[in-house]
Amino acid sequence: MGHGSKSPQVQVMEGLQRGLQKEIPCSLLYDDRGSELYEKITELEEYYPFRVEEYRLKEHAREICEAIPEDSVIVELGCGTARKSRIVLSAVQSLRGRCRYVGIDVSSSFLQEARSNLVEEGIDPECIEMVEGEYMQGLKEVRAMHPDENLCIMWLGSSVGNFTDEGAIQFFRDIHSAVGTRCQIFLCADMWKDNAKLYAAYHDKKGVTELFIKNGMRVALSLLGHTTTAAEEEKWIYEVVVNDVLRRVEMYLKFTEEMVLPDHNIHIMRGERVLVEVSRKFTCDDFNRLANEAGFHIDVAWRDSMWGMQMLIPFR
Ligand code: AVJ
Numbered sequence: 454m455g456h457g458s459k460s461p462q463v464q465v466m467e468g469l470q471r472g473l474q475k476e477i478p479c480s481l482l483y484d485d486r487g488s489e490l491y492e493k494i495t496e497l498e499e500y501y502p503f504r505v506e507e508y509r510l511k512e513h514a515r516e517i518c519e520a521i522p523e524d525s526v527i528v529e530l531g532c533g534t535a536r537k538s539r540i541v542l543s544a545v546q547s548l549r550g551r552c553r554y555v556g557i558d559v560s561s562s563f564l565q566e567a568r569s570n571l572v573e574e575g576i577d578p579e580c581i582e583m584v585e586g587e588y589m590q591g592l593k594e595v596r597a598m599h600p601d602e603n604l605c606i607m608w609l610g611s612s613v614g615n616f617t618d619e620g621a622i623q624f625f626r627d628i629h630s631a632v633g634t635r636c637q638i639f640l641c642a643d644m645w646k647d648n649a650k651l652y653a654a655y656h657d658k659k660g661v662t663e664l665f666i667k668n669g670m671r672v673a674l675s676l677l678g679h680t681t682t683a684a685e686e687e688k689w690i691y692e693v694v695v696n697d698v699l700r701r702v703e704m705y706l707k708f709t710e711e712m713v714l715p716d717h718n719i720h721i722m723r724g725e726r727v728l729v730e731v732s733r734k735f736t737c738d739d740f741n742r743l744a745n746e747a748g749f750h751i752d753v754a755w756r757d758s759m760w761g762m763q764m765l766i767p768f769r
Contacts, residue, residue, distance in 0.1 A: 465673045469719045469727070476728040479615050481676075482669040490665040497661060499653040502611060505759045506641050507537055510609075513755050513762065514544035517639065520753045520764050523549060525603040525637075528595050530588050530612075532556035535567035537609050541639075543574045555582045555598070557591035592631040604632055608640040614701070614733040618743060621733075625747030629767055638749065638765040644758060645700045645734040655702050655732065656693040663691040666704050666729045677717050685712075692726065700739065704730040735761065 459467075461481065468476045483491065495503035510517070518541065521527070527545065529538050535556060545552040554576065556567050564583040572578050582598070584591045595604065606628060613621055628638065655662055667689060671681045690707040705726040712721040721727065735743075737756060740763065744751050749765040756762070 462676045465676050466717055466719070469673075469677075469714075469721065470717070474728055475721065475725065477669065477673040479669070479730040481672045482665065482730060484668070484672050487665060487668050487672070490661060490668060493661050494657070494665060497657045497659065499657045500662075501650070501654055501759065502643055506609065506611070506762075507540070509641075509755065509757075509760050509762060510537060510540045514540050515548065516753075516755070517541050517762070517764075518544045518548050521545065521605045521637070521639070522603050524551075524553070525605045526553045526555060526595070526599050527605045527607055528555045528557065528592070529607045529609070530557055530591075531608070531610070532558050532567050533560075533563050535570050538607055539570055539574045541607070542571060542576060546574070546576050551580060552576050553580045553602075555584060555595050557584045557586065557588060557595070559585065559587065561585050589627055589631050592628060596632045602635065604636045606632070606636060606638045608638060611641050611643040611732075613640055613642050614735075615731065616733065617731075621743055622747045625744070625749060625765075629748060634767055636767065637752065639762070640765070641760065641762045642735050642740055643732070644756070644761050645736050645739075646758060648695050648697070651695050651702050651734065652693055655704060656691075660691075662704070666691055666706060669729050670706055670727070674714075677714060677719075679714060685710075700734050700736070702732040702734065703728060704732075737761070 461478065464478045468478065494500050527542065529535065532538060542552050542554060554571065556564055558564050564585060568581055568583060571581055584594050586594070616624060625638070629636070667686055670689065671686070674681050688708065688710045690709060692705040692707055694703040694705065696703055705728055707726045708721050708723065711723045713719070740761065741751060744765050749767050752764045752766040754761060754763040
């Protein structure tokens with residue numbers, strides 16, 4: 454969310470010292486337990502985003518492949534276990550006879566699993582490379598490894614929804630300056646839709662999302678040296694707001710008891726809400742505007758009311 458190069462501790466501290474709307478960085482949601490819980494979220498009946506995206510990727514795999522210039526290197530941001538990207542990659546492999554791929558992720562165990570998944574999919578092991586690290590640093594390394602190639606940067610999972618508009622624009626610009634012009638971005642973005650459907654997707658009956666959000670708060674506080682007790686956690690109430698002005702789902706924890714961390718100058722009042730995660734939902738216009746402001750135009754898009762996949766090309 455545009456926190457730049459500040460350390461996670463500093464980000465948490467600044468977010469919680471704020472007077473008006475306290476917040477924590479959503480990157481903290483994906484520690485080991487958080488990743489496990491997110492995995493469970495993707496299996497929830499109400500949580501449509503994962504399934505819809507997978508379904509659409511399968512449906513359009515061939516066309517997506519055709520929109521990627523021949524012999525591009527496909528670079529995936531946050532590849533995880535490549536569970537979804539393999540759909541497109543295996544289409545590239547069978548249509549073009551070769552698929553060159555670089556996965557970027559902070560987790561080395563994910564990278565190993567991704568590699569074996571892709572080999573299983575029939576991708577030539579010699580064409581698979583992995584870079585362990587953060588997105589931008591990883592992209593710079595990839596450009597150094599492939600100075601003259603077209604890079605197709607794949608960013609799945611609607612992670613763009615975690616950014617504010619300004620954050621997303623900055624992110625696209627950063628990609629552009631990390632890799633230069635011979636690049637395109639292929640990403641998925643969730644579309645703005647029916648209020649009730651959105652609410653249900655983020656406020657599931659089993660309460661898995663609630664655990665996920667509470668885990669993020671626990672991680673944030675632990676960075677400040679505070680160990681959360683079960684009793685404290687019970688006093689946090691999970692609240693979901695579908696904000697139709699900013700077109701995003703907001704996930705909050707409401708503190709029903711005040712919390713003071715004097716060493717860090719933090720005072721969360723009784724009844725105060727802390728914003729833990731936002732999930733932006735786009736209209737076609739929203740996304741066009743965003744891409745244009747970042748210096749990209751949308752080359753091809755596959756869109757329905759549930760999901761939008763878009764291929765972006767930088768202006769020359
Ligand atoms: C991984 C960012 C796509 O916003 O839908 C799911 C994360 N948070 N349930 C989303 C999430 C709560 C998810 N993304």
